[in-house]
Amino acid sequence: MTGTTPAPFTAADYSARMERAARAAADAGLAGLLVAPGPDMVWLTGYTPTAVTERLTVLVLAPGRDPVLVVPALEAPDAEQAAGATALTLRDWTDGKDPYAVTAGLLDDRGGRFGISDNTWAMHLLGLQRALPDTSYASLTDALPMLRAVKDAAELELLAAAGAAADATFEAIRKVPFAGRRESDVGHDLAGLLRRFGHSQVDFTIVGSGPNGANPHHEVGDRVIRPGDMVVLDFGGLKDGYGSDTTRTVHVGEPTEEERRVHDVVRAAQEAGFQAVRPGAACQEVDRAARAVIADAGYGEYFIHRTGHGIGVTTHEPPYMIEGEEQPLVPGMCFSVEPGVYLPGRFGVRIEDIVTVTEDGGRRLNNTSREMVIVD
Numbered sequence: 589m590t591g592t593t594p595a596p597f598t599a600a601d602y603s604a605r606m607e608r609a610a611r612a613a614a615d616a617g618l619a620g621l622l623v624a625p626g627p628d629m630v631w632l633t634g635y636t637p638t639a640v641t642e643r644l645t646v647l648v649l650a651p652g653r654d655p656v657l658v659v660p661a662l663e664a665p666d667a668e669q670a671a672g673a674t675a676l677t678l679r680d681w682t683d684g685k686d687p688y689a690v691t692a693g694l695l696d697d698r699g700g701r702f703g704i705s706d707n708t709w710a711m712h713l714l715g716l717q718r719a720l721p722d723t724s725y726a727s728l729t730d731a732l733p734m735l736r737a738v739k740d741a742a743e744l745e746l747l748a749a750a751g752a753a754a755d756a757t758f759e760a761i762r763k764v765p766f767a768g769r770r771e772s773d774v775g776h777d778l779a780g781l782l783r784r785f786g787h788s789q790v791d792f793t794i795v796g797s798g799p800n801g802a803n804p805h806h807e808v809g810d811r812v813i814r815p816g817d818m819v820v821l822d823f824g825g826l827k828d829g830y831g832s833d834t835t836r837t838v839h840v841g842e843p844t845e846e847e848r849r850v851h852d853v854v855r856a857a858q859e860a861g862f863q864a865v866r867p868g869a870a871c872q873e874v875d876r877a878a879r880a881v882i883a884d885a886g887y888g889e890y891f892i893h894r895t896g897h898g899i900g901v902t903t904h905e906p907p908y909m910i911e912g913e914e915q916p917l918v919p920g921m922c923f924s925v926e927p928g929v930y931l932p933g934r935f936g937v938r939i940e941d942i943v944t945v946t947e948d949g950g951r952r953l954n955n956t957s958r959e960m961v962i963v964d
């Protein structure tokens with residue numbers, strides 16, 4: 589995917605986003621924002637360079653000034669094709685010129701503090717520091733964590749479509765044979781299905797069978813799946829520029845009573861987390877609601893991660909559903925609710941849906957059964 593995102597956004601949409609970002613920067617006491625290629629730039633301009641290289645590309649946003657995209661001359665034609673380009677001034681630079689001096693020339697407040705996108709290469713930040721010795725920098729995500737958090741109607745539609753494609757992937761994967769195949773084989777199936785249902789990018793295909801399911805960081809391995817295994821399936825990626833991320837835990841053949849009990853606890857915790865979603869509730873209340881169910885069932889020490897994370901043009905972003913996060917939920921926010929229980933050396937269970945905040949509660953963007961599915 590190069591040049592533009594296929595998302596149905598116009599120059600006016602990008603213009604409004606850039607204006608909002610510049611205003612938010614000013615409200616946060618920043619002199620402006622410096623945005624490198626990556627999720628923030630895609631969201632603000634629709635532009636993704638063909639490759640991110642040592643040649644500086646940076647979007648300069650400052651309150652009360654027209655947005656400027658500093659771009660290597662040889663990439664300027666691509667940048668001009670981006671949907672948001674008409675809302676921007678392009679300032680190209682040719683090899684041999686100092687792009688940091690070009691950027692410095694665009695800043696009014698050279699002693700100010702600028703938000704800089706988290707994925708900016710260190711060499712570019714060092715170059716900017718050299719050209720602007722009195723300027724200081726803050727992580728854009730730390731300074732403006734909610735910049736991309738509230739989705740508009742078109743974004744919600746794209747996120748719902750990505751969720752539906754992930755659901756179709758689960759409906760197909762539950763019919764494939766599990767016993768006797770490697771985790772990596774099932775992971776390969778998942779990636780193929782995500783693509784078949786419209787994903788352009790697969791970010792992760794976690795297949796955690798038996799004891800591997802008890803390690804939430806396990807991706808896929810060579811372990812051969814056996815009858816009696818619990819299998820955690822967690823997969824997602826980008827479809828039309830927006831993310832999917834869902835988890836279901838299946839069992840190969842008939843589960844034991846304990847496996848059923850743990851799955852029931854996680855399902856009840858996921859439901860409680862979902863029920864806690866409403867405008868004005870703090871993010872941490874979603875975490876608390878899910879965690880309480882697991883703690884009350886005696887498995888509190890085995891729920892070893894936060895309850896959820898935001899999703900949008902990336903599959904992991906603010907807001908985070910975690911103790912201590914007091915950010916109130918706002919209609920249009922989108923995030924995962926994904927409690928789990930991990931019994932070391934034995935098995936794990938996680939259930940995850942993407943949820944969006946509505947005017948009076950929450951709406952799930954994943955709608956496959958949360959009952960334990962028995963696979964072959």
Ligand code: ZN
Pocket residue numbers: 815816817818839842843844847
């Ligand atoms: Zn079992």
Ligand code: ZN
Pocket residue numbers: 822823824833834835926940
């Ligand atoms: Zn996930």
Ligand code: ZN
Pocket residue numbers: 833897924926940
């Ligand atoms: Zn997730």
